Amino acid sequence: MGKRIYVEIPVSAPMDRLWHLTQDLSCHSRWDLRFSRIIPTNAAEPLTFRYEFRLPFHTIHGTGTSLGTRTGVQGHATSVLKFTTADPLSPIGPGAGYWRYVPDGKRTRFITGYDYSPGWGRLGRWLDAPLIRPALGWATAWSFDRLRLWAEEGLAPERTRNAWLLDAGARAAAVAAAVTLCAVRPGPAAGLAAGSAVAAACLAPARREVPRAARCLRRARDGKTGVAPSSLASLKEPA
Structure with a gap:
């Protein structure tokens, strides 16, 4: 494991809309650059799923489990995730992370933190800190801003x-x-x-409809949001 990736963005949209766009797997794969497709494999909780990430000549496959909770005080919500893959071409191996939804006036702070074991054996461990982890952090932040544009302005992720x-x-x-x-x-x-x-x-500044990773925070503003919810520890491992 390396330095945990942390990304946060304020979203000026109702919590119900943000929850739907992030918890509905068909929506999730549209805005999140890290997934090409997410397929649920059960309808119970915790949710289990398969995911795909398409490369030019290969598609990486993996599995995961997740659990979302909206019973937090003052409208707070959380979602926890564990994932794994046996694909030798995947740059990341087993990992875990969380989402936090924190009401902040008329906005919601949408937050993630996650970590993983590098793939690719010794080469992956060598490349992780200088290359793979920064690239994943950028992809996460860029995706979060694309989600914000969808939630706030109705701009489709494809656009x-x-x-x-x-x-x-x-x-x-x-x-x-x-x-x-x-x-x-x-x-x-x-x-x-x-x-x-x-x-x-x-x-030159980007137009408003252009997603930018720089619009996200990359460090936790407080100790609580930078720590995974306790429910992550008890979430079952993916098959």
């Missing part, structure tokens, strides 16, 4: 994904054009123009 792809493509094209300019016409003027183009590509 916001496409908006992000167009935005990223435009920024990449600006950087490529700047590099090409320096190569074709070297000199101070070209360097200044190229630097300005790169700065604009990196610093």
Whole structure:
């Protein structure tokens, strides 16, 4: 296990809507970049499910169990999860995590914390801290902002994904054009123009419909939200 991944975002939407978009598995896989498909395997509690993550030439399969609870004081809610996979190509192995729903005035603080054992054997342990764990943290935060846009503004996850792809493509094209300019016409003027183009590509604010991981907090604001609910310890292990 490494440093736990923590992500938090405020969502200005009713709790019922946020609960539905996160607890309904067909909705969950639409906004969460970490899953391509989630299939329930029972209708009882705790819920058991299979999940898929599609790569270009392979689909990673795994299983999980989860339990959501809305009986907390002052409208608080929690959801806990355990997951595992036997797929040798998965960069992550068995793990566990939680969601917290914390009312905050007219908003809800939507929070996750999770950890896992690296996959890929010794190579995975070596790559986890510098590469895999930061990439998963970014994917989680980006997904949380995509969820926020869906819950607050009704923007479908497919639309916001496409908006992000167009935005990223435009920024990449600006950087490529700047590099090409320096190569074709070297000199101070070209360097200044190229630097300005790169700065604009990196610093220009994204449109409101473009999900951004930077809109999320990556550290717990208090001791309670950074700790898993007690129900996680008693949740059964996935098959």
